[in-house]
Amino acid sequence: MSKALLSARPVRRFWSGVLALLLLLSLRTLGQTTSGNPILAGYQADPEMNYFNGTYYIYPTTDGNSLGGQFHAFSSTDLTNWTDRGVVFDLGRQTTWATYNGWAPSVVARNGKYYYYYTAHNNATNTPSIGVAVGTTPIGPFTDNGQPLLTPALSNNITQDVIDPMVFIDDDGQAYIYYGGSSGARMVVRKLNPDMVSLTNDAPRDITPQNYTEAPYLVKRNGRYYMTYSNGRWFDDSYNVQYSTSTSPTGPWTYGGSVLSSDAKRFGPGHHSITQFPGCDDYYIVYHRYQDKTYKTRQVAVDHLTFNNDGSIQKVNMTSYGVAPRAAGSACPISPMLVSGGLYKLTHKDTDQVLDVDNGSTTPGANVQQWTDNGTNAQRWTVTVQADGHYKLLNKNSGQALDVDNASIAPGANVQQFTDNNSDAQRWQMQAMSGGFYKLLHKGTDQALDVASNSVSPGANVQQWTDNGNDAQRWQFTLAEQPIVSGGVYRLTHKGTTQCLEIPSNSSSPGTAVQQYTDNGNDAQRWVITLMPDGYYKFTHRNTNQCLEVASNSTAPGATVQQYTDNGNDAQRWQIVPLGDGYCKIVHKGATLCLDVDNNLSDPGTGVHQWTDNGNDAQRWRLDLMPQTAGTTPLATHNAATTTAPLMVYPNPSTGRVTFVVTPTQTGRVSLDVYDVQGRLVRHLADAAGAAGQATEYPLDGTTWAPGVYTVRLSSAGQVTHGRLVLVH
Structure with a gap:
């Protein structure tokens, strides 16, 4: 696989030294404890994760350990704290037919036992073969079957590399073992008998999907079979994960696309497994990768795997932060595909x-x-x-x-x-x-x-x-x-990550460059989106009067995106294009350049700029409507083509400077007034014509007002809406 897998666009310029300093100063501890990546000590590869009786187990290949003769297991009850359970299977000591080159174990529970499948060098034939050992616990002790379960001959020589076993038990109870790849790049399937240590009389079948190299892993969701597998060369950064689907566990396959590939910081992701949390639409992908372009330093990482609304797999953005704790009995989470608003x-x-x-x-x-x-x-x-x-x-x-x-x-x-x-x-x-x-x-x-x-x-x-x-x-x-509520408060989340569009340190300074950061719920990550008369949108940082802007109104790819004082020019205007899958692209007015995360990285603090529209996930954002702080009119109005909030107040609470966004539901006169807690008129802000669906902003400087709670009254075409303004000094 070529290095084109690294990124759809070249590595671009670093941010200025000043910005780099600002980012360093703004580094924070993540709001929620996460697993971090990598998750296992030492150099490990080819991980398979399983969930047995409320505990997660990872079975990897341990690089450089006794010439590949020993297999370790790791366990966790929460996905974040992992314990090395030591050597659970040892070639030579626990086998008679193989002594070294052990890798890629796969474990399955059935019949009250645990079946440990593994690749090892067959001393008799001088070829890789697959064996199986049986234990009564997930960490053994395991007793080997005494001979290889699968060899090239038992595969009708479809593949000479009898490697990388994966066992899947379908809903009807039939067990399948998938294996093979590398030099011959063929995938073979055989059926297992209920004893899980012998094969049925069914002949082996070549069911190789498109772009297959090795390391098959099958999951079933909503009646569809997803065959995921590694592609490329295991020893360099071409290594990646792709998938195909079928209505049968043995194909034929329809190619689906990419699941994992190298990015600008992490290389060679592959040889993975996928684990579903029981009863939930909640999936984790565990895989190995390395950061210095040296395959000898492979380490194990975990990230969420998400299915799109159409059943396709969303490409995984590799993270440094991993996943949140997930203990047995946890409630199912909200799907990241559900769009608020x-x-x-x-x-x-x-x-x-x-x-x-x-x-x-x-x-x-x-x-x-x-x-x-x-x-x-x-x-x-x-x-x-x-x-x-x-x-x-x-x-x-x-x-x-x-x-x-x-x-x-x-x-x-x-x-x-x-x-x-x-x-x-x-x-x-x-x-x-x-x-x-x-x-x-x-x-x-x-x-x-x-x-x-x-x-x-x-x-x-x-x-x-x-x-x-x-x-x-x-x-x-x-x-x-996916309607956009003019005057609504939104969170913008980069596709495939938990990273939100953010102003570093919640700065109110004009010219502060934007970045992405883990969602922590504060106003630095909240934006008021307002429909303007020309049909474009303005994004205003909730905590300031600063607008999302392309510096100097540049039309150059890579130009800095920052916040700046609202001056009404095209640098601060954006087109929102819903894509029908819950995500949008955000396009700078007068250009085809999109709001873009540098190199599609998922790291907190990565810069956000504009870049040529190339259709990848770096330019895809989920716009979630967040709880409103003012207004009493429902967000969904009778027979309305677009949902709108007639009155929006931000920031709220405020230290003094505040903006009122008025979006009438009907055309007519608009009157806007502010009253104190005793009901006395404090300020008459507006008496003007208003057009249905057209947002108008009214600024107010309340820095000299007494702190407290004020009532905002909007009268528009005979309809009255009340809001609340809280001033704190």
Whole structure:
């Protein structure tokens, strides 16, 4: 594989010395403890991770240990703290047919036992072969079967390199062993008998997918088989991971694309495994890589592996921070593909029935049911994250919230729509379950959004019921539209990472260059997005009046992106282009240059600039609408083509300087006033014409005002919206 795998574009210039100093000064401890990468001590390679009885185990090849004769295992209960369990299998001492060149173990649990498959040098034939040993615990002791399980002859000589075993047990109980590669670059599959140490009479099959070199690993998700494998040369930076899919565990395969490849800092990622946390749509990829272009220093890393809404695998951005702790019994997380502020269709699992308001009613208290998908607004819901991490679902047709009648916690309580009142009855915890479905739990209860009797009939009632894990409580979320709320507060997350667009140290200085950093929830990572009269957007740093800007309005690739005082020119205007998969590209006005992360790195503190649109993940951003701090009008309005908030106040709380963003829902006169806590008029800010959907900003300098809580009153075309301004000095 050529070095083109490194990056779609050349390594570009370093930031200036001043900026580098600023970045160094702004380095912080990550807000959440993570595993870090690498995760194992020493030089390890070819890792397979498994989850047995609440504990994670990694079985690697230990580089340079007794000429490859000894195999170690590592264990962890939380994915972050790993213990070397010592030598769990030793060639020569525990085998009679092989003494060295042991690598790439694969372990599977069945029949109350643990089966340890491994590659080793067959002394009798002078070729690599695959053996199997059996133990009663995940770390042995293992008793070898006494002879090779697989050899070139037992593979009908499809491959002479009988290496890299991987065992998969399908839902029907049939076990398969996949292996082979390198020089011959062929993948072979054989069926195993239920005893897991002998082969069926079925002939070996060549099922080699596109671009295959070695190290197969199979997972099954939502009825689809994903064959992932290494490509390139294991000893240089061409090494990478790709995948293909099928409706059968033995192919034929449809090529899917790249999963992992070298970047500007980390090289040769490959020979991996993929582990699903039981019951959740939560996957981890464990792989080896090296940082100095020397394969002899291979180390093991772990990162999240994410499936896109269409079932494809999202390319993994290698990280230095790894993953968050994940203990046995943990609740399933929210899928990173769920976009806050997105308009969704919710489909009951295994049916064509969607979450629907009866007869498209706009009346508070109207019943919610399931109904055949007909594409109407009564079956579309705006899903928005709240300050407490729960979600609110607003019906597009009515602006009414998904609500449990009388805030009941009883099983069988009816689910309806009701006026958005910010109560717990309208708040839902959403967990990403196996197969890409969601479970919605009523806040503070164990009651799940449920179709009565798991009916598949149109009109079946939707209720809450005790969480019991069945399909009646599983929902698929399909993104129908990604509206941008003018005046909304957004978090911008780089695709494939947890890194957000950020102002270093939350600076308010004009000219501060932007970077990416781990999401920590502060205002340095929050942006107010405002639709301007020309159809482009302005991104204003929430904590300042500084706008996202290309320095000097440059049209050059690599030009610095910074914050700067709002001056209304094209350097501060951006086009937002939703791509239909939950991500957007953000394009500088008057150019085809995109907001871009340097070299597509995932490292906290990596610079963000503009670059030629090349379609890769470095230029893809998820725009999540964050909790609003002002306004009482629902985000989803009746029959509105675009969801808008009529009044937005930022920053809030403020030390004095504040901006009011007014976006009328109807054309007419706009009046904006500020009152103190006793209801006295303090400032009349505006009395002007307003156009529906058109945002206007009104600045206020309140530095001389008394600290306290003020009420903001917006009157627009006969509609009144109230907000709150908090001043602190």
